[in-house]
Structure formats: structure tokens, C-alpha cells
Amino acid sequence: MGLGYIGKIAKVNLTAGKVEAEQPEEHFYRRYLGGSGIGAYYLLREMDAGVDPLSEGNVLVFAASVITGTPGPAIPRYSVVAKSPLTGGIGKSEAGGFWGPALKKSGYDALVITGKAKEPSYLYIENGRLEIRAAKHLWGKTTGEAQKMLRDELGKEIRVAQIGPGGENMVRYANICNELAHFNGRNGLGAVMGSKNLKAIVVKGSAKIDCQDEAKVKEITKFVAREMKNHPLAYGLYQGGTPAGLTGTNAGGSLPTENWTKNVFNNAEKIGAEALEDILIQRKGCYSCPIRCKRVVQVDEEAYQVDPMYGGPEYETLASLGSNLGIDDIRILAKANELCNKYTLDTISLGMTLSFAMECFDKGLLTTDETGGLELKFGRGDLLLELIEKIALKQDVGELLSEGSQKLAEKLGPQAMELLLAVKGQEMPMHDPRVKNGLALQYALSSCGADHWTAQHDPLFKEAGSLGLEGIKPLGILDPIEPLDLNGSKIRLVYYTHLMTVMYDILGICVFGVAARSILPLSKVLDMVEAVTGWDTSLWELLKAAERTSNMLRLFNVREGFGRKDDTLPKRLFKPMATGPLAGKNAISEVDFNEAVTLYYQMAGWDEEGKPLPGKVAELDIDWVGEYMK
Amino acid sequence: MAIVKVKLHSVLCRYGQSQVEEIDLPANTTVQQLMDRYGFAPGEVGVVTVNGQLEGRDHSIGDDSVVEFYPVFGGG
Numbered sequence: 001m002g003l004g005y006i007g008k009i010a011k012v013n014l015t016a017g018k019v020e021a022e023q024p025e026e027h028f029y030r031r032y033l034g035g036s037g038i039g040a041y042y043l044l045r046e047m048d049a050g051v052d053p054l055s056e057g058n059v060l061v062f063a064a065s066v067i068t069g070t071p072g073p074a075i076p077r078y079s080v081v082a083k084s085p086l087t088g089g090i091g092k093s094e095a096g097g098f099w100g101p102a103l104k105k106s107g108y109d110a111l112v113i114t115g116k117a118k119e120p121s122y123l124y125i126e127n128g129r130l131e132i133r134a135a136k137h138l139w140g141k142t143t144g145e146a147q148k149m150l151r152d153e154l155g156k157e158i159r160v161a162q163i164g165p166g167g168e169n170m171v172r173y174a175n176i177c178n179e180l181a182h183f184n185g186r187n188g189l190g191a192v193m194g195s196k197n198l199k200a201i202v203v204k205g206s207a208k209i210d211c212q213d214e215a216k217v218k219e220i221t222k223f224v225a226r227e228m229k230n231h232p233l234a235y236g237l238y239q240g241g242t243p244a245g246l247t248g249t250n251a252g253g254s255l256p257t258e259n260w261t262k263n264v265f266n267n268a269e270k271i272g273a274e275a276l277e278d279i280l281i282q283r284k285g286c287y288s289c290p291i292r293c294k295r296v297v298q299v300d301e302e303a304y305q306v307d308p309m310y311g312g313p314e315y316e317t318l319a320s321l322g323s324n325l326g327i328d329d330i331r332i333l334a335k336a337n338e339l340c341n342k343y344t345l346d347t348i349s350l351g352m353t354l355s356f357a358m359e360c361f362d363k364g365l366l367t368t369d370e371t372g373g374l375e376l377k378f379g380r381g382d383l384l385l386e387l388i389e390k391i392a393l394k395q396d397v398g399e400l401l402s403e404g405s406q407k408l409a410e411k412l413g414p415q416a417m418e419l420l421l422a423v424k425g426q427e428m429p430m431h432d433p434r435v436k437n438g439l440a441l442q443y444a445l446s447s448c449g450a451d452h453w454t455a456q457h458d459p460l461f462k463e464a465g466s467l468g469l470e471g472i473k474p475l476g477i478l479d480p481i482e483p484l485d486l487n488g489s490k491i492r493l494v495y496y497t498h499l500m501t502v503m504y505d506i507l508g509i510c511v512f513g514v515a516a517r518s519i520l521p522l523s524k525v526l527d528m529v530e531a532v533t534g535w536d537t538s539l540w541e542l543l544k545a546a547e548r549t550s551n552m553l554r555l556f557n558v559r560e561g562f563g564r565k566d567d568t569l570p571k572r573l574f575k576p577m578a579t580g581p582l583a584g585k586n587a588i589s590e591v592d593f594n595e596a597v598t599l600y601y602q603m604a605g606w607d608e609e610g611k612p613l614p615g616k617v618a619e620l621d622i623d624w625v626g627e628y629m630k
Numbered sequence: 631m632a633i634v635k636v637k638l639h640s641v642l643c644r645y646g647q648s649q650v651e652e653i654d655l656p657a658n659t660t661v662q663q664l665m666d667r668y669g670f671a672p673g674e675v676g677v678v679t680v681n682g683q684l685e686g687r688d689h690s691i692g693d694d695s696v697v698e699f700y701p702v703f704g705g706g
Contacts, residue, residue: 232674236641236701244640248700252677253684273640315706431705452705459676460704466673468704517704581684 003212004066004532005029009038010108010130012123014196015056015115019130021108030535031621033545034065034109036092037506039081040552042112043090044628049559053085053188054170054195056116062103062161062201063111065508067532069104069209073221074513074520075528076100076286079184079505085172085195086188086349086404087425087449089557089566093175093189095161096286096510097182099203102159106205117197122162124154126204135199139168142342143177144309150202162200163190164344166392170194171402173349173427180341181294181311182286187426187448188404190344212534220528224519225290233467234519237293237512238283242315246272250323253580254432257323258378259355260421260572263432264580265323272318275330281308286510291519293512297334306334313337313347319430320351325358326378336384343392349404352427354387356405356419365416372396421570424449424562431457434573434586436483438494440593441600444567445610447553456497456516458483458490471515472497474522474539484586486596495603502546548620551612555625563609567597632657632693636664639700645670655691662687664697676702 001007007029009022032038039061051057060082067075078100084091103111107128117132120139124131138146143164150160160178167174167190174190175183184190193199211217228234236244249255250268257265269275279299285292295312299305313321313333321327321336340347354376360366361376368375374383374397390398400408406425409416421428426449433440436458446454460468464480475496481489497516504511507529514520526539557566569588576587601608605616617623632655636646643649645668655664661678665687677700678685691697 232641232671232701233704240640242706244701245703245706247639248677248703251679251684251698251700457703457705459702460673463673466702467671468673468702511705581679581682 001210002026002029003210003534004070006104006107006109006207008108008128009110009112010125012111012113012130012132013115014113014117014121014132014198017132019132029066031545031548033506033542034068034508035063035077035079035094035506036081036502036553037545037549038063038110039079039092040090040549040556043081043083044552044556044625046112046114047083049630051083053083053088053091054191056196058083058192058195060113060189060192060196061110062113064100064104064109065506067529068508069101070211070217070532071214071221071288072217072528072532073224074289074291074510074518075508076289077505077508077510078103080176080189082189082192084187084189084426084448085170085191089424089449089560089562090447090553091187091189091192092448092553093184093186094505095176095178095182095184097178098287099159099161099178099182100508101287102203102205104209105207106203107207111201113196113198116195120197120199122198122200122202124202127206138199140165143180143344144307144342146200147180150200154202154204158202158204160200160202163193164342164392166343166345167191167194168199169392169394169402171345171391171394172404172407173346173353175344175346177341177344180309183346185346186348186451188346211532213531216531217528220520220524220531221288221290223524224513228291228519231467231519233517234291237518238291240273241283241293241295243273243276243295243313243318245315246318247274252435253577253582254435255323256319256430256432258326259324259359259419260432261359262579263577263582265328267328268323270328271322271330271333276312276318279306279330279334280312284311289510289513291513299331299334301331304331304335306331306338310338310341316430317347317351320348321384324351324355324430325384327381327384329381332381332384336388339385339388343388345388345392348429349427350388350391352421353401353405353408354384356421357401357408359419360412360416363415363419365412370397370400418571421572422450423569424566426450428570433569434577434588435582437486437588438483438490440486440569440573440588441491441494441596442498444569444597445600447557453501453511454498455494455501460516461493468516471521472500475500486592488599491596491600491603495600498550499543499546502550503542506546506549507542544620548622551616551620552622552625554606554610554612555629558611559629563611564597567610569593631655632659632691632695634691634694635696637696637698639698642670642675642699642701658690660687661685661689661691661697664691665699670699673702675699
């Protein structure tokens, strides 16, 4: 056991029913840190190319980091990594909450799960003991029901990461839930659990995570608690949560509405943070985080009962299921959020798959013959609630919609493909890159498909002296950069903040706690890593670890046949905004975009196809990957 | 002079007496001058509309206008 890390990684073969533990050396932890760094390491080594993501050949990794479980602030996250059933490439997704720290305290830094259990199973881990247990009695239960049964059986101190029926039935955008309100939301990793007959992973333990200088770690947490109310970005997250961004996005003319055919939603104020206040009963946070950006809502009406144990909707959910589907009733959106959390469906991919189907229906590309008689029209809250259950259970039209929008588009033909809003098969989040062009590169270049957290967002850096820009000065980004620029300075901004964001991911740090999106400066992130691990490290070393991870994720995709053709954008983004204050403006230039991709490749040390060059691979000390690239 | 209604959305309301307020401004006051008057932290304002239209910082605010300030949204 080292400082910060436990020093044990469990390898669980569900087919054989065997469990082993690896004890990597300190240099392994220092090179890969945690999260998708550890995940990519095992996926590249232990998985063959071309494996069906929903077969037993997939490898599923749950990984915390070298600083998870310490009293430091905003370090609640862990990553799940596997081949994605939604994209066919690398799948990874981070979740906050309490499960990651509890995994460490149960005696492991990470779990590497292979094979497939013969019967529904769950993993039980307590103080280093790991058992594969029968889960027949849990299969088919919603997350709330399963968590209650497990707590009744095992005690209230357990922490549960699990799938609901959506994951069991292998909906391609099923997610993984912990504590009913925190999610590894994207890339369909819940379906991978379902394909392995793995219902849940229950952790419990009391291992102490040793720190070199625990007092210093605690002082950094006190700093966040003391200063957050004076920090506009951190206080904004506490006060309004992510939903606080919705009405401003609408006023700015870029709120995705009705499958992005419109850019302004007339009733945005009915689904934003102000409307959410009417049903808000609590602000909650994650492990050792003073910011408390999570919402808890309750609705107690005959038509819509919303149980607060499932938390409350984030911005992404309010927009993807609200404006994007033309629904303006906050109670229905709260109910839809609750249902998605019960069944474990990613609300972004769900909303975007439904909106895509609705636009296809509107244009006659999808008819009642295929929908079982359902009129898939925008603005129907009752239909949304009905479809969530049908999709999770793969009933009727739910089966068709459970495949995600790209597979649906492929079935419907070339006209439908024109309407598709996905990158590498993953549906777009609720941020329109036509008002922040750096995000266009994030979406296009992410190894996981359209993802809004592979770098930081342009508006934070447009003004001199702004909190966002000040926050990244230690990276060497000194001058303001316009959101609509797509020049060398912008590409450098995206690349550097990509590395910073991956660094956060592999350290288990939440982007809502740190620069540039929030309060903790990079200098204190470094202090925290040193105070926990005792390493004499540097931002240089940590960012190189991030670059190593980013390149390993890309190499996984190269092995699966991905290339430049996949680093692109949906066609609609090369056209101007359709409605609102920016109507007729802001089309992304396809020429500029392609030049930007080329320049990004060059900056990253990749060839014309986006493959890391031998020099980059050697620099990052991952030559070993070559052996596994066949 | 111009009488202007100002709406301070979300956390920006802490800069005013209330979320919505009516204030007197010298004629030809620009958006930037009004922002300076409130003293927003640099970069804290993401979107500004005047009478529902997106306007730049050098826009002159007319009498009877409604000016709305929304906080920057750096990803959610």
C-alpha cells in the first residue's frame, strides 16, 4: 500500500467465477494515476480488436485514482471504461457521488471485469474480500428497489453502483447509477454490465487512505468551503446548479430545440433553474465536496409523483428532454428524470434519439407502421413518459429506439442520416458549438464520440481578467480568445484544456470543483496531489499522464479502425442557426473546421489519419502498446 | 436621461437591489458602462440582451429599454 493508493487491483473473471488481485508497482500509479488511465491500460492489453461490445469478450474497468477517498475537495469521481456498444470505440464515463471513494476504502483502486456470469450476479467487496454473488432476486428491479433490497440485506453502510432494467436489457445508451442520483452517464456502459449479467457492485470498507500530509489536504478543503461563496462560478453552481445555464443559453440563441431545428425555446423559463426552484427541496453534494451543485426535487401531485431519492434533473436533462422535445412542463421533466434514473438510461442520448425519431416522423421518414401506431410528435410529455418505459423494457417501438439514433438513421436511409446529430455514434450534448467553436473540436475529436467535457468551453476565456482565463494561465494561455475563433490560438486552447480535463478525470477530480469551471486553482490541485502521494511531482508530469491517457484512448480506436473520417461533425452544424437572435448566422465553415482538425493533429503529434506518431508514442512511454495493436 | 428596466438573472442578482429593477441612466449609456456600474466580476456575464436582442458592449441603451444580464455558462 502506498500513499493515496491501495496498491491492489482486482481482476474478476465472471465466466470462470475467479477473482485475483494484482499489486502494481508505484511507477504504474504514477504513470496512469487512475480512471481512464488505468482503464485504457487494461483494455489495450486484455482485449482483442473487433470484439462485440455486448459479448463476454468485452473488458469492463471501474477505476478510482491515487487521490480518491482522501479528505480533499471535489474528488468524488471514478471512471468506468469498456468498449462502447453505442460507438464501437472506447467507452468511458465518469461519475461523482460516493461510490469511488468507497471502492478505495473497500480495499481496491480498480476492478477489471472480464467474461460473463452464467446467472444474474453482483459483486460484493468488503475490506479486501471480493465475492461474486447471485442476483436473481434483484434482476428486473428498478434502481431504487434494488438498492433498498441490498441495504436491507447488507446494511446501510454499503455503496451501490448498479444498473436498472435499461442496462439489463442492453439499451445501447444505458448508464450506471450510484446512490440513485449519480451516473456514469455516457457511452452505454450500463449495457455492458447487462451483457455480463452483472447487476451491481456493492462496496463497503473502512480502509484508511494514507496521505503524506493530511492536514494540508484538509486545509485545501477548508479553502473551498471558506471561499466558494465569494467565487462567482462555484457559488453559481451551488445556488442554481447546472440548470442555471438554461435560460441564458436560450437568450443567447443556442438552446437545442426540437432536434436542433430551432435554436430558441419559447417557454425556456418554464424549464430552467427558476422553474426548478418550485419543486426543489434540497441541494446536495458528493463525497467531501463543499460546493453541493446537485439538485433534489419532489413532486407530490396525483398525475406526477416524483420521489426525491432519485435526485433532480441537470441542465443536460432539462434541455435534452425539455426544449429538445418541445416539452415545457417542469413536473413532467422531473418525472422523466426519475424514470431514467430508475431504469438507468442516459438522458442525453435518450432525448436526442427521441428528437431524431420525431423529426424523421415529421418528415415522413418514420411512420406509424414502424412505431406501432404511436404519433412521434414534439411537445408530448405523456408520450415521453410512455417511451422511457418502452425503451428500457424494449417493448414495441422501444426496441427500435433502444439502439440509439445512429443505428436508427442507418435503418431509415440517407435522408435520415442528414438529420442525425451524433459523432462516432454518440448523440450530441446540449451545447451548440456554433456559438463556441472550440466545442466543435471537442465533439469531433473526442475518442468517445460527442462529449462536452473533453476540454473546457470557450466562453470562459473570452475576457481579460476573467476567472476562467486566470485559471488556466499556468498552462501558458495568457490572452483572451474569442468563442467564434477557430485559429491556432483556439486549437492550442482546446488541446491544453483537453489535457487539463483528462488530468482531472484520471485524478477523479470533478470539473465543477476546479479551474477553469470553478474555484480550485491548478496550483492547489498540484499541492493536493503532492500532499496525498508524497511525490515531488509537477503539472508537467500530471499533464503528461493525461496526454498518455488521451493517446491510449485514441490508439484503442485506431485498433478498431477509427480514423479521420470519424473526427467530424453532423452536417447541420455547417449550416446557420435556424431561429432566434442568431438566425441565418454562425454556420461553422467546413473548410476552417477541416483545417483546424489538421492543425490539432499536428499539435498532438498525430499523422494525417489521427494516429499517434511513433515519436509521440515513445515520448509518452507507451511503446508497449505496439505489441497490442494487431 | 433614460429609464431602463434591468433583469439580473440567476446569481447576478446579488449585484442589484433585486432581481428586476428600474434605474435612471444618462442618455446614450452603453451596455459596458452599465456593466461597469454594477461591477460584475470580469467574465461573469455571458449573455446580454436589450429588448430581447443580443447586443454588444458598445450598444447605446435607449429610454424604456429592458436590459437582461445572464451569467456565463461554461458547460453543464
